[in-house]
Amino acid sequence: MISKKLAIEVLNEMLATGGDYAEIFYENSNSSTVTVENNKVSSSSTSVSCGVGLRILKENRSVYGYTSDLTKKGLMDLAKSLNKSFNSERILTVTSLTKIKGKNRNVINKSYDDIPLEEKIALVKEGTNEIESIKDPRIVRYIGNFGNNHRRVAIYNSKGKWFSRETEFARIVYQVIVADENGMETGFEGPGCQMDISFFKNKINVRKTARKAAETALMMLTAKECPSGKMPVVIGNGWGGVLFHEACGHPLEASAVSKGLSCFAGKEGEMIASPIVTAVDDSTIDNEWGSIDIDDEGNPGEKRVLIKNGKLVNFMIDDFNGRRMNRKGNGACRRQNYKYCPTSRMSNTYIDNGKSTPEEIIKATKLGLYAVSFAGGSVDPTTGEFNFGCSEAYIIRDGKVCEPVKGATLIGRGEEILKKIDMVANDLAFGQGMCGAASGSIRTNVGQPTLRISEITVGGRGGELK
Amino acid sequence: MKYDKFFALAKERGITDAEISISTSYSLSFSLFHGEIDNYETNTSSTYMARGIYKGKMGAIVSDVYDKNSAELFVNTIINNASVIENNDPVFIYKGSPKYKKINTFNKDLSKISINEKLNKLYELEKKIKEADPRIVEVQVVGFEESSSSNTILNSHGLKLTQKNNNYFIYGGAVASENGQVKTGFDFFFENDFNKINVDELAKSIAKDAYSKLGGYQCDSSTYKAVLSQDVVSSLLSAYINNAIAEDVQKNSSLFIGKLNQKVASRKVTVEDKPLARTLFARGFDDEGVATKNLPIIKNGILQTYLYNLTTAAKDGVESTGHGVVGGGSKVFTSTWYLEMKAGKKSLEELFKEVDNGVYITEVQGLHAGLNPRSGNFSLQSTGFMIENGKVTHGLDIITVNGNLVDLFNNITEVGNDSKEFISGMKCPSVIVKKIAVSGK
Numbered sequence: 051m052i053s054k055k056l057a058i059e060v061l062n063e064m065l066a067t068g069g070d071y072a073e074i075f076y077e078n079s080n081s082s083t084v085t086v087e088n089n090k091v092s093s094s095s096t097s098v099s100c101g102v103g104l105r106i107l108k109e110n111r112s113v114y115g116y117t118s119d120l121t122k123k124g125l126m127d128l129a130k131s132l133n134k135s136f137n138s139e140r141i142l143t144v145t146s147l148t149k150i151k152g153k154n155r156n157v158i159n160k161s162y163d164d165i166p167l168e169e170k171i172a173l174v175k176e177g178t179n180e181i182e183s184i185k186d187p188r189i190v191r192y193i194g195n196f197g198n199n200h201r202r203v204a205i206y207n208s209k210g211k212w213f214s215r216e217t218e219f220a221r222i223v224y225q226v227i228v229a230d231e232n233g234m235e236t237g238f239e240g241p242g243c244q245m246d247i248s249f250f251k252n253k254i255n256v257r258k259t260a261r262k263a264a265e266t267a268l269m270m271l272t273a274k275e276c277p278s279g280k281m282p283v284v285i286g287n288g289w290g291g292v293l294f295h296e297a298c299g300h301p302l303e304a305s306a307v308s309k310g311l312s313c314f315a316g317k318e319g320e321m322i323a324s325p326i327v328t329a330v331d332d333s334t335i336d337n338e339w340g341s342i343d344i345d346d347e348g349n350p351g352e353k354r355v356l357i358k359n360g361k362l363v364n365f366m367i368d369d370f371n372g373r374r375m376n377r378k379g380n381g382a383c384r385r386q387n388y389k390y391c392p393t394s395r396m397s398n399t400y401i402d403n404g405k406s407t408p409e410e411i412i413k414a415t416k417l418g419l420y421a422v423s424f425a426g427g428s429v430d431p432t433t434g435e436f437n438f439g440c441s442e443a444y445i446i447r448d449g450k451v452c453e454p455v456k457g458a459t460l461i462g463r464g465e466e467i468l469k470k471i472d473m474v475a476n477d478l479a480f481g482q483g484m485c486g487a488a489s490g491s492i493r494t495n496v497g498q499p500t501l502r503i504s505e506i507t508v509g510g511r512g513g514e515l516k
Numbered sequence: 517m518k519y520d521k522f523f524a525l526a527k528e529r530g531i532t533d534a535e536i537s538i539s540t541s542y543s544l545s546f547s548l549f550h551g552e553i554d555n556y557e558t559n560t561s562s563t564y565m566a567r568g569i570y571k572g573k574m575g576a577i578v579s580d581v582y583d584k585n586s587a588e589l590f591v592n593t594i595i596n597n598a599s600v601i602e603n604n605d606p607v608f609i610y611k612g613s614p615k616y617k618k619i620n621t622f623n624k625d626l627s628k629i630s631i632n633e634k635l636n637k638l639y640e641l642e643k644k645i646k647e648a649d650p651r652i653v654e655v656q657v658v659g660f661e662e663s664s665s666s667n668t669i670l671n672s673h674g675l676k677l678t679q680k681n682n683n684y685f686i687y688g689g690a691v692a693s694e695n696g697q698v699k700t701g702f703d704f705f706f707e708n709d710f711n712k713i714n715v716d717e718l719a720k721s722i723a724k725d726a727y728s729k730l731g732g733y734q735c736d737s738s739t740y741k742a743v744l745s746q747d748v749v750s751s752l753l754s755a756y757i758n759n760a761i762a763e764d765v766q767k768n769s770s771l772f773i774g775k776l777n778q779k780v781a782s783r784k785v786t787v788e789d790k791p792l793a794r795t796l797f798a799r800g801f802d803d804e805g806v807a808t809k810n811l812p813i814i815k816n817g818i819l820q821t822y823l824y825n826l827t828t829a830a831k832d833g834v835e836s837t838g839h840g841v842v843g844g845g846s847k848v849f850t851s852t853w854y855l856e857m858k859a860g861k862k863s864l865e866e867l868f869k870e871v872d873n874g875v876y877i878t879e880v881q882g883l884h885a886g887l888n889p890r891s892g893n894f895s896l897q898s899t900g901f902m903i904e905n906g907k908v909t910h911g912l913d914i915i916t917v918n919g920n921l922v923d924l925f926n927n928i929t930e931v932g933n934d935s936k937e938f939i940s941g942m943k944c945p946s947v948i949v950k951k952i953a954v955s956g957k
Contacts, residue, residue: 097844
């Protein structure tokens, strides 16, 4: 940490040339990863990181710099080099810093730092043993991986406040590669949390997780190529939320909205989705992968309803981009680490439960695609054009889930697709992902109940859907 | 010396071979929005990666800091990490190659250019993008990024290697709109010689990338003969060549198993890794300290070699090809440095003529989700144009191209002469493929 006295000195240096806001972001983190390949530990690594990011704002201008030199000279030199961007008179002086306490939503009973490597390896091996026990010669390679990160952050700003936050998160990942004379396929499962190791021991079943990765890969080996063209698509719960994350989540971030560079800019209060769609970005769910107590500007995490019954009602806003929108930040400012200037980002983003059941949705679909799980996607927030690739999918015929298909990618334009959601089920679930954008790679949950899109373009190699 | 304590402590605690690699970097970047600087960044950082062999296994740590407590922390962590390794992969801290080629990728004049000169290029770029076409309604961003870095490897065998490089990257994004349709365009230029920036050319290219996509519509879902742009070729080639990584071949998870000296692409395809070529990506040694060399990977369609680091080479009883990548863990990865696909003789226009009727695919998106590097199957959101009677006609809106990397590289019938260099460390020409599946209407 930095002493309050030094923080005040650095903040005042940053403000010397007329900046209207200054902020010090201090971070000290350590992470550990063990990898088990074909049931033998193949790698174990440790990473320690410590540094400071300084940010000065003046009107709509942002100046940022980081350093891992935490001496007084290192910090003052950086502050001086950054304040050269402005050349006005000082308008602000910081005289004291008061600590603001946030709620700790991610209580850790026992730190991962105190858990021996052997215990983490034993946990990973529960899953890799399970994969081995399938004894299918088509399984050629399987990798289990356990990673945890412990991050301590302190933020000091020119509003005379300082905040601290300590988080630990962990993730277990299984990847299975299978091959036969027809080719090679992969399966992936990667649950994570901001909770102690009891999550992996009691809340989820590591064996089932690992087995699921293997079974998906084996099934995809026998799957036919996905048909292509426009068709109704039922999107499975949990990971299916990648749809909303790409098609709508990114364009609702203030980084795009504030400059009018989002397809949803200026549409607050308008119906942008079907009336059965309510969408939320909620940083306040205890122990969830994407939750935060306070954001990287010191604002408390919030539950933001973005779309209510089809109407656009809110955005993810950080204080800086909020300036162009005449809005205050709503706790959505995030960054990967001190090497990134922060901006508005998602946390736990989901479409809320509807009234149908998953069974009713499948039953109501005569011919279409059932996309259960996804490998990720991307979007251009300005045009709203998005894509996401399916890792597990089936054909629906006469209201029944039939043969598996592989290689499906769904594409479209966010504005059009949101209006085509015609059924929403009541089985909301989350999937844990890493989201990459301007302020780096951050933990985000995607989520949704099972839902149906009446028509979307599907890319695949299997010709016309019959 | 600064790191003597680490090496001495490592030896004392039973680490037989030890290494530390130090990277320091400086970067400066700024961007404009509506004629004003909206973001400005300047950073300095260091990364210390230490590795060591303890009881025959490799342990490692990576840190941003090296201070008076680091020697103790590094040595303890290396021992802890090495102690849990169970596989019997041979591990190495390298004694050094007989010879290293001297590489010059540092231009000392770049840091002498004032910030104002750099800023002026951005003001000019933003203005020229706006003026390039009436359909340009917004310039999303114009930016300049400059970085310099120095990498040093030191090890207990006395090996000491250093390389410095610097470069800059100037880019812009534009929005074009017509009849309610909105499209974005982007392009960049990178170099380490400031005098080589051609703002006119870059502005035109950024604007054209946006407005040329306007007026597009979906084509029928069908199989087409196609021209793939350099950009598309570089994305797909990079995924395909990764199958030559020896570790994946050894672990039964590569499309190139048993394909050494066999056909893996059409005879039009020749690909070489050229770390010693005069490019910004040049490097004389890999992360393990092995001297690099220019290496043909595919020659006239035939796979010439697998790509090795010291560990995977020892397993196959061959020499490392100088492709080791140390990522901070005990395991060493493998990567190419500068992949160049050999250009052909025909211009892009001649490629269109040869295709006669088909599609011209200029961009593919979402590779991390839409391309399965193991199976080689891909289904990717794409941008492109229709080719009719040998000429590009209208844009294509909301389409995917679908295929398999093995089929695609075997179906290349012609290679263009229009090679373009990419910041990913690749240089590729446009190509013709016999057929590719497109999903649209």
